[in-house]
Amino acid sequence: MRVTATRRTRTAAVTAALLLPLLGAAPPSGAETSAGGLQRAFASAAAEYQVPQSVLLAVSYLQSRWDAHAGAPSVTGGYGPMHLTDARTALAEAPHHSEGTEDARGDSARAALLPRQEVPAPTALPARLTTLPEAAALTGISAERLRTDPAANITGGAALLAAAQRDLGAPLSADPADWYGAVARFPASEDDAAGAAYANDVYDVIRGGEERTTDEGQLVSLAAQPGVHPTARTTSSGDTECPRSLACEWIPAPYEEFGDDDYGNHDLGDRPASQSIKYIVIHDTEGAWAGVLNLVQDPTYVSWQYTLRSTDGHVAQHVKAEDVAWHAGNWYVNAKSIGLEHEGFLANPDAWYTEAMYRSSARLVTYLAKKYGIPLDRQHILGHDTVPGPTTSTIGGMHTDPGPYWDWRHYFQLLGRPLEATGGKKSGVVTIRPDYASNRPEYTGCVTKGEPCAAHGSSEVRLYSGPGEEYPLIKDIGLGTTPTTGVNDLSSRVSTGQQYAVAGRDGDWTAIWYLGQKAWFENPRSAPAAVNARGRVITPKAGAESVPVYGRAYPEASAYPAGVPVQSVSPLPYKLLAGQRYVVGDEVPGEYYYAVTFTADSHRVVVGQDRYYEIQFGHRVAFVRAADVDVLGR
Structure with missing residues (x-):
């Protein structure tokens, strides 16, 4: 999420309340x-x-x-x-879908959905709090x-x-x-x-x-005690789409018509028969469990498929996987993804997630990935912060959760896909993989704009325009702002598990291709921030000085049937320049899900002839037309 002035004020008040018992406290005697x-x-x-x-x-x-x-x-x-x-110290906030300028639906065929709701105060605290x-x-x-x-x-x-x-x-x-x-x-x-x-x-x-x-x-x-086998109870997921080892309940997001022919808070679909499910998007709620559940049950609001509770890893499902929820801010990604909200706060580094929630989430994602054939990698298991803005005008409003304090390395271990070196010393690809606990880049703005956040382990690594911290931070031209160390500023950061093509090495520093530039990060042998990897990369076709980059993989105009308005294939402000290379995640057809009416009989999935490659272009993923590039490597 992006921190508005109002958001910053509330965050400061909430964080102060959270830390109140700790202020001035010395290590306790004994x-x-x-x-x-x-x-x-x-x-x-x-x-x-x-x-x-x-x-x-x-x-x-x-x-x-x-x-x-x-x-x-x-x-x-x-x-x-x-x-x-x-929980007297844990105050609720507005959830992240209520903040900033991101349209959670992300479909330019409909008016932007920008809800501004507050979480209602709980009337009583449950025993678990x-x-x-x-x-x-x-x-x-x-x-x-x-x-x-x-x-x-x-x-x-x-x-x-x-x-x-x-x-x-x-x-x-x-x-x-x-x-x-x-x-x-x-x-x-x-x-x-x-x-x-x-x-x-x-x-x-x-x-x-x-x-x-x-x-x-x-x-x-x-010490391991493999012989301990209590009389365990199996959990039942009932009508929910969960593995039986998880406790899941069905708390439906309403599909209702209201107002001037408007409806919410998701679209009926027929996935994966009508269109494939390619992504799982990891969010944090920026609010407490009870309030967030109230919001997902509001038909005028947005939606997501699952919410996970921090105290015990309990799961609530709101939207069936066959239907399209409004959560990612990019309609192409929404139409092809499942959204998971985790009870948590991006900008409070010590407002830690429990192991119980990490494990429930990993078990749910493993189940969904197997069911829908989704690869367990960072170009398919997306953070909300890695979803691209669908058009140039939306880039600045895209959200930044779950943020730098989500432990991606541990999460992928729980997914059964530990992030390991797969390439040799001369490999042309690296996987970002710092040690979470000891990797502590400076962030600012967790409580007060410009003020340092508490030192804390992080999944993210900072990027510079040269091989040293004396060089300026890498700039994101799509944002049009001077890069900062702000906790919500993704201009010059890469995240654990993401893969990039190597652009150079200089002593303890490694350069990667990033947003059309050479971006450098410190990567000493004694404390590596990345490991060598193997993978396919794309580069512009011979003779091309540059190729356009897109935030969505939409079909060509000739693919649209009568009655379905043509959606523009509009490039983002970035360029993929000759000689640069970017890691490939998937090859996909141009596809658009037309759904602008309450009744589903007019809904259509439009599939084109043009094909795209998803690439790791910056902190967020992006798309390039397959006809514009060559694929190298395996």
């Missing part, structure tokens, strides 16, 4: 800070409350991957390694200490698990398999299916084991 201290804290809390240590470690891993986030709250007001929630006060009551530890002291936070989590076990009338057994019911209750989900899906993931962690160094530099280990 906190475990020595090497191995966090591991000992798990052992101590497990012994005190008679919870198997493996259960406590696995629950914490699913909540936070054992990170403390320096006492900052998550998206839903969760604190510390156990993600104990205190108030586990920290409950832990305080059980342990006698103050809420402030539970928020800021990782060891105390772990103790609070152990107390909650033990209380849930007692409430079930079950013994405080040393066998982790006996704790399934208590684990299912830990996130205080609103329904049994969500709790069961959460518990199933926890026991997957126990069986597989984990080890990692936390954000505070502490090594924590959970």
